[in-house]
Amino acid sequence: MIKYPILEGNFTIGVTAPSSGLTETMYGYIHDIKKRFSNHEINIAPTTLMQHKAKSTEADVRASELNAFFKDHTTNIIIPPFGGELALEIINKIDYRQLRTKWLLGYSDISTILLAITLKTGIATAHGPNLVDLRGVYSDSTTDMWTKVLKTKTDGEVIQCSSEKYQSKWDHNNPTECVFNLDSPTEWKVVNEDEVQIEGRLLGGCTDVIHHLIGTPFGDVNKFRETFINNDAVIWYLENCEANSTEFRRTLLQMQLAGWFDNCSGLLFGRTRVVDDVEGYTIDDVYKDLAEELKMPVIYDIDCGHMPPQMTFINDAYAIVECKNGNGKLTQRFI
Missing domain, CATH: 3.40.50.10740 (Murein tetrapeptidase LD-carboxypeptidase, N-terminal domain)
Known part of the structure; x- marks a missing residue:
């Protein structure tokens, strides 16, 4: 339960x-x-x-x-x-x-x-x-x-909407009254789609670190599904802090091969500070490859992670995620 x-x-x-x-x-x-x-x-x-x-x-x-x-x-x-x-x-x-x-x-x-x-x-x-x-x-x-x-x-419900602006670069020496310097327009994006809606149980975190749980007693996603969520579909919200595009790709492949993306209704990715490509292979290419291989919606540049502001995502909550015209909406139900 x-x-x-x-x-x-x-x-x-x-x-x-x-x-x-x-x-x-x-x-x-x-x-x-x-x-x-x-x-x-x-x-x-x-x-x-x-x-x-x-x-x-x-x-x-x-x-x-x-x-x-x-x-x-x-x-x-x-x-x-x-x-x-x-x-x-x-x-x-x-x-x-x-x-x-x-x-x-x-x-x-x-x-x-x-x-x-x-x-x-x-x-x-x-x-x-x-x-x-x-x-x-x-x-x-x-x-x-x-x-x-x-x-x-x-049994309650809470709705959050995408931000108007996000912080493109940290300036720790010059915090504003709300800490962040929100300087760039927010735009949620969907691979190969104009709009999308997905539903499922939320799980996620920073890919740089959570993938180290794979193969340990503390990263048994299949047992979690069976024990606590009656095998409901999962929506993974993820964000990449430091990995370059190929490192990021390897991390996500490891998660995929470990079965973490089985019975998954979609993937959400937070904005990333990583902009450099590896021999022409970009972070956007990683998203496109995942969408093609897994045959599921991939939404990216969402309000999550190291480029604030960020929504509050609840691991376990039943979520409805909507993206249309660059705007996002997250409904979480505590059921």
């Missing part, structure tokens, strides 16, 4: 760094975050302010903090500061049998943990902004939907 957490009232936020923490130059973010969430209690665990050799600290400590927040009945949602590189180190140290049904929100390297928890337990997890993305005076309308999405009750 799928388990959907819910936020209510003045929720309490647990902050821990299961991947990377804040360096000293970023400690000012904590002041901004506390100011932004002044109506909420925020419990900041020690790893949040730690960073050494590509991770906040050792894996046992990171896993222990995450487990503690999941077991703590006073914490309503867990939001890491941001992603990083080595979340995979704690995957086998999470106490999956003892996790309370509460939200874990994040993206990038955090999506490794999100997907593993959902596949192992059937607890819905939230792919959306990390905590540092929420430190502004306000959030843009797309990012700001995270609270409405996470307050949706079981």
Whole structure:
């Protein structure tokens, strides 16, 4: 059975760094975050302010903090500061049998943990902004939907629409009042189609990291289908952070050969910062090859991932995804 957490009232936020923490130059973010969430209690665990050799600290400590927040009945949602590189180190140290049904929100390297928890337990997890993305005076309308999405009750429905503009390049030294510099028109695109509508259960994350779950006990998509979603069709939402076109292609082929795209109704891809080709082979060519091979809709440049803003996608939710004339609509039902 799928388990959907819910936020209510003045929720309490647990902050821990299961991947990377804040360096000293970023400690000012904590002041901004506390100011932004002044109506909420925020419990900041020690790893949040730690960073050494590509991770906040050792894996046992990171896993222990995450487990503690999941077991703590006073914490309503867990939001890491941001992603990083080595979340995979704690995957086998999470106490999956003892996790309370509460939200874990994040993206990038955090999506490794999100997907593993959902596949192992059937607890819905939230792919959306990390905590540092929420430190502004306000959030843009797309990012700001995270609270409405996470307050949706079981059997409820929530709708998000594509953004008007996205950020084409990070400028960390010049954040706006909503953190991001939204400078380019958003356009959702469909391979070989003008418009499309697809339905299915959402699963996904950053392909750079989640494909490492393949072949492990924490990436058993077939068992998840049988155990929790009665073999419903799946919609994969994916985003590529750093891989060039051929690396990206190999990663997606690995997912395909592992059966992750079996009984799949469509693929969604977030905007990517990768623009260079490999001997003429581009990221757009990857999308076209997938659509041709899998005979299913492929929508790309959606609001997901490292080129904000991004929608909040719920692993487990039943989704209806519509794309027409460059505009996107995501309906999620918590059923």
